[in-house]
Amino acid sequence: MSTLIAGIDEAGRGPLAGPVAVAAVVFDPSRPRINGLDDSKQLTAARREALYARIVDRALAWRIVFIEPAEIDRINILQATLLGMRRALEGVLETIGDPQGCLARIDGNCLPPDLPCSAEALIGGDGRERSIMAASILAKVARDRAMLALHARHPGYRFDLHKGYSTLLHLEALQRLGPCPEHRRSFAPVQAAAQGGMFADVPGLPDLSAASEA
Structure with missing residues (x-):
């Protein structure tokens, strides 16, 4: 065989x-x-x-x-x-x-x-x-x-669209809502959101301060 x-x-x-x-x-x-x-x-x-x-x-x-x-x-x-x-x-x-x-x-x-x-x-x-x-x-x-099932539980993050990746839509939701239980706390953008900070100090990610004020 x-x-x-x-x-x-x-x-x-x-x-x-x-x-x-x-x-x-x-x-x-x-x-x-x-x-x-x-x-x-x-x-x-x-x-x-x-x-x-x-x-x-x-x-x-x-x-x-x-x-x-x-x-x-x-x-x-x-x-x-x-x-x-x-x-x-x-x-x-x-x-x-x-x-x-x-x-x-x-x-x-x-x-x-x-x-x-x-x-x-x-x-x-x-x-x-x-x-x-x-x-x-x-x-x-x-x-x-x-991720579609996760969207049904936490619709504010729009997991149905970005599947959890660090798109601008997802980052804006993270800054507005904070992390949900399904976010990876060891990832830098999630850490920043959990601490109530902006993402400007996270390498490679945009400063969302303007978006948060819009």
Whole structure:
């Protein structure tokens, strides 16, 4: 039997709010390929949703893991992402039942420690390896759905539009409302908002004092 490939990718490392989502996908090499796979960032939301359904239907194994803001704040975003990768991989290996017959290919340049099977980091893997493309789609769709649910609980931040990223709309809402429970307290703009300060001293972010007075 040929080695199975477990593709692993994440969505949501950079946002100021919400979880980071990590997905792992193992395809059955004996089944027909899914056409149209690509890096999730290159696909429309409608196309990602359509491919999501096909991936979960055809995959030999798949798993999506969320690492929530409290854990991100506790161990930092890099360690949280690596933890999610390990948990997602463990999930698909549990389904397959044969860790030694699987190779994990992880998008990026960093591998989590103590993985239960052989693994390799693949820079740009979400544009090169089909199982990683599939994982990127599952992670992105799952996280976007989670942010829509978060918008329903906290509509003032408009998580439905920016998905937690540091857009001007989000920063203005942060300054006006302060952080909600789903914001990542370890991220500098959220810290500034929690302390009641402006964002002018946060590197790379605009001074919103004028916007706050408008």
